[in-house]
Amino acid sequence: MIYNTSSENGTIEVATGFATLLNTGDVILLKGDLGMGKSVFSRAIIRHLTKSPDLNVPSPTFTLVQTYDTPDPKIGTLWHFDLYRLESPEDLYEIGWEDALTSGVILVEWPERLDYLTPRSAITVTITPGETATSRIIMIER
Ligand SMILES: Nc1ncnc2c1ncn2[C@@H]1O[C@H](COP(=O)(O)OP(=O)(O)OP(=O)(O)O)[C@@H](O)[C@H]1O
Ligand SMILES: [Mg+2]
Structure with a gap:
């Protein structure tokens, strides 16, 4: 699926x-x-699935991961990874990657850093610039 958005909203x-x-x-x-x-x-996604519209969701820039409990058994725990600063894929094991794979939904920013540990069955969301400063093209592939 491809979506064009003209604003953050x-x-x-x-x-x-x-x-x-x-x-x-x-x-x-x-x-x-x-x-x-x-x-x-x-x-x-995190605000919707935790049913907390005003939830503070910091970028896990330094911790690399942040977890969120959701009230929905169909979702379980939400894992938000920002791997920009991940030095090698092996370091994933120190930040809970294996637990994440068995206990919920995983969001990964900078998934290129997963390298050979990239899960085979993942959904890819690719965001690219649109024609104006606040437009984006969002491609979602299963
Ligand atoms: N159509 C849009 N969709 C999303 N964000 C937009 C849009 N238009 C403008 N923005 C702005 O672009 C910025 C996106 O920042 P965001 O932190 O989400 O980027 P990021 O991809 O996570 O970057 P990083 O690689 O640093 O983690 C925000 O400041 C947001 O307000
Ligand atoms: Mg980010």
Whole structure:
């Protein structure tokens, strides 16, 4: 599926709609350059699935991962990874990657860093620039 959004709110709407389709075991790889909206997209999913519209969702820039409990047994725990600073894929084991794979829904910013540990069955969300400063093209592939 391809979506064009003309504002941050448009991206939030797409992400919220996408969130309703998720199930435990899903891995979402969020690709796109700096500032494209990977965190905006992730935050909207997290707020929807935790049913907390105002939840503070910091970028896990230094901790590399942040978990969120959801009230929905169909989702379980939400794992939000930002792997920009991951030095090698082996380091994933120190931040709970194996637990994440068996206990919920995984969101990954900078999934290129997963390298050979990239799960085979993942959903890829790629965000690229649109024609204006606040437009984006969002491609979702299963
Ligand atoms: N259509 C849009 N969709 C998403 N974000 C938008 C849009 N238009 C403007 N923005 C702005 O772009 C920025 C996106 O920032 P965000 O932190 O989500 O990017 P990111 O891809 O996570 O970057 P990083 O690689 O640094 O983690 C925000 O400041 C947001 O307000
Ligand atoms: Mg980000």
